[in-house]
Amino acid sequence: MSQTTDWLDERLGVAKGGRKLVNKIFPDHWSFMLGEIALYSFIVLLFTGVFLTLFFVPSSHEIIYHGSYAPLRGQKVSEAYASTLNISFNVRAGLVMRQMHHWAANVFIAAIVVHMLRIFFTGAFRKPREMNWVVGVLLMILAIVNGFLGYSLPDDLISGTGIRIAFSIVLSVPVVGSYLAFLLFGGNFPGDSIIPRFYTIHVLLVPGIIIGLLAAHLGMMVRQKHTQFPGKGKTNRNVVGIAAWPAYAFQAGGFFFLTAGVLAALGGLVQINPIWLYGQYIPYKVSYAVQPDWYMGWLDGALRLMPSWETVMFGHMIPTVFFPAVLLPGVTFTILAMWPFIERKWTKDDSIHNLLERPRDNPKRTALGAAVLSFYVVLFFASSTDVLANSFNTSLNFVLWSFRILVFVVPPIVWYFTFHLCKETSGVYNAGKRKRALVINLSASGEYSTVETEPYFEKEEEEIVELPEEVAFHSGVTEHKETANELMFATSHSSANMKTSPTDDIGPLRSGGTGIFRIPRNVPGGGATGMGSRKRRPGKSEE
Amino acid sequence: MTISPEELNHHSTGPVESKSAERVVAMSFLVSFLATVALGVTFWQGGQPQLEGTFLFVALVGIGVGTVSWGKYLVPQGPFVEEREELVSTEAEKAAFEASLGRGTSELTRRKALTRLLGLSLGALGLIQLFPFVRSLGPLPKNSLTLTNWKTNARLVKPDGTPISVNDLEVGGILTAFPEGFAGNAYDQVVLVRPSQSAIVTKPGRESWAPQGYLAYSKVCTHAGCPVGLYQQLTQQLLCPCHQSLFDVMTGATPVFGPAPRPLPQLPLLIDSNGFLRAQAGFDQPVGPGYWERS
Ligand code: HEM
């Protein structure tokens, strides 16, 4: 026993729980890295953000600019704007840190969204993970809000225009709108409280809540353990993958550095938000082609597409921006957060799901998700109606009406094609680019024979099949060195005489233990090439 | 149940050996170290964003590639299996839990009056916390959304505060104007345009509002409040850059395209004896985007 273990164990009793932690299993699938990208970008945001706080002055107090950016010298600017220029031009590594922070924000939110899509389309939100889905949706909302707040801090012309619109949106809330707007923004727009107030919320309040929710998010994940894609040997009651220590820890730790590295490259080499070109925010100045960061695009698009209906009833007004900018996001996020419960009501499914669904195996959900997603994608593109009209040299009117039509026409089309595509491919194990693996066996008499791995049919209730210990293949991803010596090969499915049963004549290949091996990638024909035959799920082929 | 050490060992029959992987890992760490040195030199020399970004990238990615490769090629990969523990407790455990909980809950239910008093004091304390927010976070709107600083006879001034006279604007020109004393005010801003007089279609009651063809409209978009500052002379339209609402200057700034729901309010003008532009009166309606109390 090492002294450290003894020392710690006598004080904290670390050995029992520690061993569990060290042996925790992480399924090995690329899509599980999306959440990690989000987490690591957030860590980068914390580091770069703290750096920025050391130099940023959150004040809209006006000063005359005397800094090193010559074109603006002598102009009246706010301290917030001037200090952001200072960070960009005078603070050592300041520009890199600032741009890294901004890039990390964009990557953070993008990773959250894609991560969420992964969870949605594979059904990972189903019982028992509904609460974690809700926490995830909250995290996404907070990330978007904080992105907007941070974007507003430098007090430049473009972000100031964004705050102006935000003020009008809050103003449009029925009954309490004007009170809410005045309380949140410290009076009528613009006012001096906005920048300092946004600053506190941006660097303290929201990040604090995010950290708390992240702890809950990850805590629940550890408690419930990961979901995994179905496959040989993977059941509803186990987790198959790599161990936390050392393989996962090394890979995940390294992946943090990869993420941070890419963000550093973006921050150093790809310009983002060059506020010195936009100038200080002045309420009566306008700039052309005003566009927010990408994650606000769908709201901007909705604002553009909404017809100019303004309702006045009983002496009260419901402004037109209420519908696209308050009602739409309200409904969107409510339904999103409630989705696990809505789906449960609909499917009446009360069982525990630790195995993921492949999207094609649940055509209804996949098609619905794709259709809804396409709605927001169209809205996103609608946020560049003016740019599109200019670059294609068409009238704004034409572009606007095209989008107004597309936003309702595209989703049903997407629904139709997704649904039928899913139907046609569902139940086919490894449809898509990976083919079913072939096992090449060397029999005792020295002859080779091939065995095809069984097509996998997911039947959740009865699927806890103990696999024959001898052969258990997962048409795999990464290699496992030892298997290569054991003459277990995999090729893409290419020949037709594959009717042998998987347990035939493979005695020598006993592996014992858990009996799951990866297929070596370095073996000729291993991995995935060519088209294989696809087997349909029996009895489920034509519905 | 988690994996037993034997099981773990079964999969990792001895350390994983790969000379080539070791070389990759070593190279990555070395490259990272060199990049960090280079980064230090860059800082020393005064810094340069592109170099800093590049060296930081190499330094981080070097550690990343090295560590990931180590984790992928030099340590046992399994796959390992871990059984899931049953999350659900037994009926007995649940009952025991509820019994323990019940000890405290019964204390609350047994003394109803005390419980209510506790609720009252906690609730009051919570409620009163709202007070500083409502009182201090911002003033109440009162009439600040309905009234601007445009008063009868207020002189029009440019953003720098100088008064605007009839000679300041060519036909076809545009200026941003404010009431004297409030130059730069976000809420009071108006656009002053001077199209050729003949084509103006005056609304009933506004016959005297545009002396010598000077027209003044609130510059705050009725959609979401952006400044409507792009004047397209050819079509005599004002364009809002935010969501492309178009307002027809000649017909009282009625919206002809886009999401803006209402015309820009028009400011009635007069020209005083010294040739300065003044407001005949304030706006006849609130400017800017809509809100609940606006009717
Ligand atoms: C959810 C996490 C966060 C997001 C999405 C986010 C996003 C942003 C964005 C987009 C900007 C504008 C950058 C620019 O181009 O100038 C910004 C600015 C800023 N952020 Fe954050 N941020 C986050 C967390 C933090 C944290 C935790 C801190 C500090 C502890 C911080 C400190 C700052 C400061 C001081 C600025 C103003 C300086 C500047 O504009 O360059 N941020 N943030």
Ligand code: FES
């Ligand atoms: S703010 Fe003018 S069109 Fe939206």
